[in-house]
Amino acid sequence: MLPKLNPIARWLATLCVAVSIAPVHALEVGDMAPDFSLPASDGNSYRLSDYRGKQAVVLAWFPKAYTYGCTIECKSLAENGHRIREFDVTYFMASVDPLLDNTGFAAETGADFPLLSDEDKSVARAYGVLGDKGFARRHTFYIDKDGKIVKIDADVRPETSAEDMIENLASLGVARRAGSN
Numbered sequence: 001m002l003p004k005l006n007p008i009a010r011w012l013a014t015l016c017v018a019v020s021i022a023p024v025h026a027l028e029v030g031d032m033a034p035d036f037s038l039p040a041s042d043g044n045s046y047r048l049s050d051y052r053g054k055q056a057v058v059l060a061w062f063p064k065a066y067t068y069g070c071t072i073e074c075k076s077l078a079e080n081g082h083r084i085r086e087f088d089v090t091y092f093m094a095s096v097d098p099l100l101d102n103t104g105f106a107a108e109t110g111a112d113f114p115l116l117s118d119e120d121k122s123v124a125r126a127y128g129v130l131g132d133k134g135f136a137r138r139h140t141f142y143i144d145k146d147g148k149i150v151k152i153d154a155d156v157r158p159e160t161s162a163e164d165m166i167e168n169l170a171s172l173g174v175a176r177r178a179g180s181n
Contacts, residue, residue: 026128027128027141027149029152030148030149031149032147032148032149033048033059033141033147033148033149034123034126035047036048036118036126038094038117038118039099039116039117040102040115040116040117041099041102041106041107041114041115041116042114044114046114046116048143048147049147051090051143052145052147053145054145055090055145056087056089056090056143056144056145056174057089057090057091057092057143058089058090058091058140058141058142058143058165059092059094059127059140059143060073060077060091060093060138060156060165061093061094061095061124061127061129061136061137061138061139061141062074062094062095062138063135063137064097064135065097065102065105066108069138069158071105071108072158072159072161073138073158073159074093074106074109074111074115075110076158076159076160076162077091077113077161077162078112078113079110079162080162080163080166081113083162083166084165084166084169086176086177087174087176087177088174088177089169089174091113091165092113092114092115092116093111093113093115094123095115095117095118095136096117096118096119096121096124096134096135096136098117098119101117102117118136124136127141137154138158139152139153140152140153140156140161140168141153142168142169142172144172150172151168
């Protein structure tokens with residue numbers, strides 16, 4: 001029979017079990033991007049695997065709708081959407097906010113692209129962006145046509161997020177759409 005553990009020993013044992021079942025490593029460039037199916041601000045649901053073999057995808061995680069930095073980032077992407085769409089890419093912003101919040105936030109910021117809602121936080125966990133306080137950390141994942149992660153930007157600047165995304169798409173060699181320079 002096992003000895004009875006005091007509260008501190010019980011806590012340490014629980015911590016050891018939790019650490020042992022945590023992911024072995026965070027996502028890295030070259031890894032397959034975890035698939036997802038999430039509802040979006042435009043009334044549709046999007047599945048990453050639907051783009052495999054067809055188009056690159058950018059997934060830009062943001063912490064919280066209606067906050068200062070997230071508003072700046074969303075407006076940057078909305079105001080420069082025509083430049084981003086010169087590339088053969090689909091792009092999303094994603095958070096763990098409820099769909100209703102993201103729908104209102106998209107309307108308020110003029111987002112002309114889908115904002116994904118990961119309310120159960122499972123996709124944020126799979127991407128390793130769920131922070132200690134339950135919000136997603138601001139990270140942008142660049143995923144090629146084959147579904148592999150080709151870049152992870154963990155140093156996103158909200159005020160230049162669109163320009164940075166355009167620069168990254170160009171440097172990664174993402175094809176331009178027909179009729180684009």
